[in-house]
Amino acid sequence: MPNQYLDVLRADLHPATRHHRATKLQCHVGNLVSAAAVVTGIGLLALSTACTSNPPAGDVARTPTTSATTTPPVTSTATRSRPQPSPSLPSASLPSAKTVYVFPIAGCKASASQSHHDYPASDIFAPVGCEFVSPVDGRVDEVTTVDRWNPKTNIGRDRGGLAVSVVGVDGVRYYGSHLSAITTGIKPGLQVRAGQRLGLTGNTGSARVTPPHLHFGISWPTPANHWWIRRGTVPPQPFLTAWRNGRQLSPAPTVLKTKRTYGPDTTCRSYC
Structure with a gap:
């Protein structure tokens, strides 16, 4: 061979x-x-x-060529990964929970005055014994449980008679006075909800000589006994009208603006 x-x-x-x-x-x-x-x-x-694997010595490894018209592989739905959730939006972009406001008198027909003497407030006329409720979630600020008003002296700090104020979650203080009674358990620091009863309408304080009503004031929070601020610094009428009609209108921006223009708070300025 x-x-x-x-x-x-x-x-x-x-x-x-x-x-x-x-x-x-x-x-x-x-x-x-x-x-x-x-x-x-x-x-x-x-x-x-x-x-x-490497070819044995003497053989030449060839690189496979790919046609330009090769169809891409088809991915089976059985092995397809689940879509990943989208990244969370920044907290500033998320809608915040709205503050709920309610009209401060419940269970009775009431009429709110569209003006007030000497300083911003509203007298909400209603029969004695109607519920005065917190207009917003918040905490009880100050409570006056003794009626010290004397018509002969008419001292400003005593005119309100029995009264309760609440600082809302919106940073605004809400004040109601001339009450006939304060609800048991209502005391400074207590957390309350919108619509929770604080007391009953009446005619204590200077309301002894007027028809029974709830004096309602809106202001910014202050140290205790700054009654000239507590009684009202912002006209509440547009907000009362909105809440009565079920609209959620916040007084917070107006209160903040008024506080900035009010200047230093040292003492009572009018009807003291």
């Missing part, structure tokens, strides 16, 4: 050559199976590591 045929026969019988050729055949078959799996939607899970 010629020597060149013997060399070919020896190469074919060499174990490394036989292993390499068998590996190539397995890879070829594996690629066909993978392509069929992609088409049927099963998806290709992994490639055999044998397809990336």
Whole structure:
């Protein structure tokens, strides 16, 4: 037998050559199976590591070429990851909970005055014994439980008779006076909710000489006994009208603006 045929026969019988050729055949078959799996939607899970094995010495590794018209693999819905949630919006972009306001007299027909003498406030006329309720969520500020008003002296700090003030969650103070009674348990620091009863309408203080009514004032919070601020600094009429009609109108911006223009708070300025 010629020597060149013997060399070919020896190469074919060499174990490394036989292993390499068998590996190539397995890879070829594996690629066909993978392509069929992609088409049927099963998806290709992994490639055999044998397809990336180095060829034996003497063989040349060839880089497979990809046609420009090759169809991209189809992803199976069974293995598709769930969509990730969108990043949270900044807290400033989220809508904040609205403050709830209610008309301060419940269970009775009441009529609020559209003006007030000497300083901003409203006299809400109603029969004795109607519920005076907190117009907003907040905490009880000051409570006056003794009627010290004397018509002969008419001292400003005593005109309100029995009274309760509440500092709302909106930072505004709400004051009601001339009460006939204060609800049991109402005391400074108590947390209250909008519509919670604080007392009953009446005619204590200077209301002894007028029809019974609730004196209602809006102001900014102050240290205790600054009654000339507590009695009212902002006209409450537009807010009372809104709350009676179910509209949520906050006096906070108006109160803040008024406080800035009021200047230093040292003592009573009018009708003292």
